[in-house]
Amino acid sequence: MxxxxxxxxxxxxxxxxxxxxxxxxxxTQELGLRKLSPDGREQSFKLxxxxxxxxxxxxxxxxxxxxxxxxxxxxxxxxxxxxxxxADLVENAEIIQxxxxxxxxxxxxxxxLGALSRNHMIFEAILxxxxxxxKIYDQLAxxxxxETYFFTNTSxxxxxxxxxxxxxxxxxxxxxxxxxxxxxxxxxxxxxSKTRPDLIEAGKQIAADLKKKVIPANDVAGFIGxxxxxxxxxxxxxxxxxLRAEVGFAGxxxxxxxxxxxxxxxxxGIFQLIDYVGIDVFQCILGVMDRFIxxxxxxxxxxxxxxxxxxxxxxxxxxxxxxxxxRYEKGISAVYDLDRGDYVALDAVFxxxxxxxxxxxxxxxxxxxxxxxxxxxxxxxxxxxxxxxKSDTLGARLALRYLQRSKEIGEYLVRSxxxxxxxxxxxxxxxxxxxxxxxxxxxV
Amino acid sequence: xxxxxxxxxAAGTYTISLGSGxxxxxxxxxxxxxxxxxxxxxxxxxxxxSDPNVIDECVVSNFMAARxxxxxxxxxxxxxxxxxxxxxxxxxxxxxxxxxxxxVYTAMKSVLADVADCVLVVGTEVQNTVKAxxxxxxLAGAGHYASQRKAGHAYFFPAFFADRAGAAYEKYGFEKxxxxxxxxxxxxxxxxxxxxxxxxxxxxxxxxxxxxxxxPNPKAFADHINxxxxxxxxxxxxxxxxxxxxxxxxxxxxxKDAALISGWGTSVADVTKLPEDPTSLATSRSAIExxxxxxxxxxxxxxxxxxxxxxxxxxxxxxEATGLVPQGEGYEFVAQGETKPGGRLPMNLSxxxxxxxxxxxGTGVRQTVDVWKQLTGKAEDFQIDVAERSYGLxxxxxxxxxTVVALAMTQAD
Numbered sequence: 001m002x003x004x005x006x007x008x009x010x011x012x013x014x015x016x017x018x019x020x021x022x023x024x025x026x027x028t029q030e031l032g033l034r035k036l037s038p039d040g041r042e043q044s045f046k047l048x049x050x051x052x053x054x055x056x057x058x059x060x061x062x063x064x065x066x067x068x069x070x071x072x073x074x075x076x077x078x079x080x081x082x083x084x085x086x087a088d089l090v091e092n093a094e095i096i097q098x099x100x101x102x103x104x105x106x107x108x109x110x111x112x113l114g115a116l117s118r119n120h121m122i123f124e125a126i127l128x129x130x131x132x133x134x135k136i137y138d139q140l141a142x143x144x145x146x147e148t149y150f151f152t153n154t155s156x157x158x159x160x161x162x163x164x165x166x167x168x169x170x171x172x173x174x175x176x177x178x179x180x181x182x183x184x185x186x187x188x189x190x191x192x193s194k195t196r197p198d199l200i201e202a203g204k205q206i207a208a209d210l211k212k213k214v215i216p217a218n219d220v221a222g223f224i225g226x227x228x229x230x231x232x233x234x235x236x237x238x239x240x241x242x243l244r245a246e247v248g249f250a251g252x253x254x255x256x257x258x259x260x261x262x263x264x265x266x267x268x269g270i271f272q273l274i275d276y277v278g279i280d281v282f283q284c285i286l287g288v289m290d291r292f293i294x295x296x297x298x299x300x301x302x303x304x305x306x307x308x309x310x311x312x313x314x315x316x317x318x319x320x321x322x323x324x325x326x327r328y329e330k331g332i333s334a335v336y337d338l339d340r341g342d343y344v345a346l347d348a349v350f351x352x353x354x355x356x357x358x359x360x361x362x363x364x365x366x367x368x369x370x371x372x373x374x375x376x377x378x379x380x381x382x383x384x385x386x387x388x389x390k391s392d393t394l395g396a397r398l399a400l401r402y403l404q405r406s407k408e409i410g411e412y413l414v415r416s417x418x419x420x421x422x423x424x425x426x427x428x429x430x431x432x433x434x435x436x437x438x439x440x441x442x443x444v
Numbered sequence: 445x446x447x448x449x450x451x452x453x454a455a456g457t458y459t460i461s462l463g464s465g466x467x468x469x470x471x472x473x474x475x476x477x478x479x480x481x482x483x484x485x486x487x488x489x490x491x492x493x494s495d496p497n498v499i500d501e502c503v504v505s506n507f508m509a510a511r512x513x514x515x516x517x518x519x520x521x522x523x524x525x526x527x528x529x530x531x532x533x534x535x536x537x538x539x540x541x542x543x544x545x546x547x548v549y550t551a552m553k554s555v556l557a558d559v560a561d562c563v564l565v566v567g568t569e570v571q572n573t574v575k576a577x578x579x580x581x582x583l584a585g586a587g588h589y590a591s592q593r594k595a596g597h598a599y600f601f602p603a604f605f606a607d608r609a610g611a612a613y614e615k616y617g618f619e620k621x622x623x624x625x626x627x628x629x630x631x632x633x634x635x636x637x638x639x640x641x642x643x644x645x646x647x648x649x650x651x652x653x654x655x656x657x658x659x660p661n662p663k664a665f666a667d668h669i670n671x672x673x674x675x676x677x678x679x680x681x682x683x684x685x686x687x688x689x690x691x692x693x694x695x696x697x698x699x700k701d702a703a704l705i706s707g708w709g710t711s712v713a714d715v716t717k718l719p720e721d722p723t724s725l726a727t728s729r730s731a732i733e734x735x736x737x738x739x740x741x742x743x744x745x746x747x748x749x750x751x752x753x754x755x756x757x758x759x760x761x762x763x764e765a766t767g768l769v770p771q772g773e774g775y776e777f778v779a780q781g782e783t784k785p786g787g788r789l790p791m792n793l794s795x796x797x798x799x800x801x802x803x804x805x806g807t808g809v810r811q812t813v814d815v816w817k818q819l820t821g822k823a824e825d826f827q828i829d830v831a832e833r834s835y836g837l838x839x840x841x842x843x844x845x846x847t848v849v850a851l852a853m854t855q856a857d
Contacts, residue, residue, distance in 0.1 A: 073577045087594065096577070
């Protein structure tokens with residue numbers, strides 16, 4: 001079966017979730033465009049979107065409709081060409097509406113996993129839970145045809161394990177989209193030793209069709225993205241714990257978050273990033289990695305304690321950020337104090353003595369958002385980090401240790417075969433985490 | 445033809461040109477509507493005269509309120525400016541982006557026909573009501589919808605002028621033409637920074653030349669031109685009074701505060717046809733020739749001009765349409781800075797359509813107000829030295845060089 005034929009019958013499981021809805025959107029767009037291509041006009045396309053809750057599926061359809069409009073508005077130049085033979089469609093508004101209708105016509109929603117038995121390709125984006133994934137793939141292996149391809153959106157669970165437990169015979173590949181999938185360009189493509197070569201080829205082609213940048217990763221729990229992020233986060237937690245005796249929990253969280261955002265010139269501080277991902281998700285990935293990686297203890301008592309206290313981070317359904325290490329009201333407004341079990345406002349009385357301890361930012365510092373648009377950013381970063389290395393403030397020492405640890409993690413990922421090259425590690429951090437420089441660099 | 449009597453412009457005003465670039469603009473927040481702009485401009489005129497009761501008649505120019513705002517019958521919005529306008533004559537005129545010029549021209553005809561001494565002209569458009577991709581559908585009405593829209597580009601009008609730019613690249617060489625277009629953009633923003641009502645007044649970009657030279661993106665926009673070559677989507681209004689000599693006296697306006705419209709020309713060309721030579725603006729040229737002939741002046745007597753630059757290429761071609769330089773020489777003329785203040789013919793001193801903004805149906809009125817401001821010394825930070833008996837030219841153009849009004853104006857006293 002060739003890929004064009006596979007595209008005619010596609011399914012998404014967990015389609016109403018955060019990742020699933022983005023994957024569903026990308027596929028709706030792709031199938032909508034295929035339907036308008038010269039070959040596609042003679043074919044029928046079906047995208048079956050499955051989730052457990054009807055209300056969530058209603059929400060998914062609204063989301064798809066809204067996002068398809070935005071997509072069509074941005075691609076009207078091309079859509080006018082594709083609809084050139086439709087004399088009844090004259091205005092941009094008519095063409096945009098026609099595309100939304102045509103694309104949505106391929107979509108079927110269902111709460112029944114059995115409805116996916118005839119799909120040629122299934123994208124799965126359910127919770128990051130090994131038992132649940134194994135159960136679903138067991139069922140799919142029984143009900144689907146012997147040629148069905150499976151694409152699992154996981155950021156930590158080994159593909160080989162799912163393959164083996166469900167008996168998929170190499171028909172599963174790791175397809176780690178970054179959040180939100182419709183926007184983020186990066187896709188980590190994870191193959192196990194059993195993954196079929198034809199599936200690897202198809203996986204690359206689909207990623208190209210969906211306009212994604214593929215970085216290959218080997219089948220080691222956490223892969224490249226979480227392989228770096230989780231260890232980087234643990235380092236932040238450990239540095240924070242070391243400062244805690246002197247400045248208290250809230251003070252230490254504030255300081256390390258500032259070091260990682262400002263001194264390291266990253267888009268977010270480490271604790272903001274953990275909140276963004278979700279402390280619950282962080283805990284879950286940590287658990288998976290700890291289970292499959294033998295020579296390293298990957299655990300955090302603090303994360304467990306925060307979860308016990310219901311400090312979880314993550315986002316609400318409207319996309320707004322929930323409180324975690326930090327509280328977010330028009331930006332970061334307060335920081336959690338484990339000692340008191342409450343949030344402390346980030347006012348000058350709180351921050352000034354801590355900032356004073358850290359010392360001034362090294363010369364040449366520019367905020368991430370400014371440097372991100374600067375064509376000479378590489379030279380400016382090199383000059384800045386040279387100044388940082390010469391600086392003898394607490395802030396600079398913490399930052400330097402952080403850079404060193406980040407580099408060690410990156411080099412470990414290459415050495416242990418998770419990533420093929422240093423460029424792959426750097427590529428994931430640049431494209432998936434929007435860092436301005438890779439962890440494997442000459443700055444330290 | 446020699447006009448039977450003198451006709452003057454006075455008491456000009458305009459609102460800010462609201463749209464992307466202005467700090468006040470937020471696409472998701474509520475904004476003033478059509479009525480607000482008509483009232484603000486109209487009341488701005490009335491504030492400059494002794495008695496609103498002297499206004500005999502109103503003209504409102506607008507292109508597509510029926511689609512942008514779902515509102516027709518604009519003539520009857522004029523009494524919302526002031527109660528004295530109730531039961532007065534009022535006319536709405538439309539000629540695409542040249543509506544404003546036609547509005548001024550229509551008011552002049554009432555004065556010349558001896559049926560009015562003071563005519564209030566307001567030109568307006570409120571077009572941020574729809575996204576640009578849908579606005580392109582609406583603005584496409586300035587071309588021939590039935591024969592051109594289906595085959596046309598998503599960004600219908602930008603593509604028309606991109607074709608003109610492409611033809612110029614081919615004929616005169618890319619480097620030369622592109623340099624002129626980019627310089628036109630730079631001049632427009634620099635001028636707009638001197639006019640507080642201009643849409644680009646807040647523009648703080650450091651390297652304007654690099655910005656204006658951005659590579660075109662045909663997938664998202666048009667061939668041959670970039671978004672900086674293109675005037676923006678704007679909401680705004682401009683107003684002024686068109687008077688006879690008696691009208692000036694009745695309104696309490698001194699001659700030194702008025703400008704004389706001493707020549708005018710209007711021309712249309714067949715909207716169903718594409719231009720024979722895309723590297724010239726033949727209809728504009730025809731209207732400008734008529735205006736200058738009526739005023740009895742040659743191009744050397746022009747001190748400055750307000751020309752229609754919906755796109756940077758249009759602005760460059762306008763230098764040739766004035767007759768100041770032969771066809772093919774406008775590119776170097778602009779690239780060498782001859783249209784900047786201090787150049788041989790300063791143009792668009794408050795930013796033009798690219799810098800000031802382009803509230804389509806009101807632009808011609810705004811241009812006339814700007815020439816009046818220069819001639820009466822009211823242009824503040826964008827004022828240039830205007831010699832006595834010097835002329836300012838207005839060129840208000842609709843569509844792809846299809847409906848044009850040109851005015852030659854000078855000091856009234």
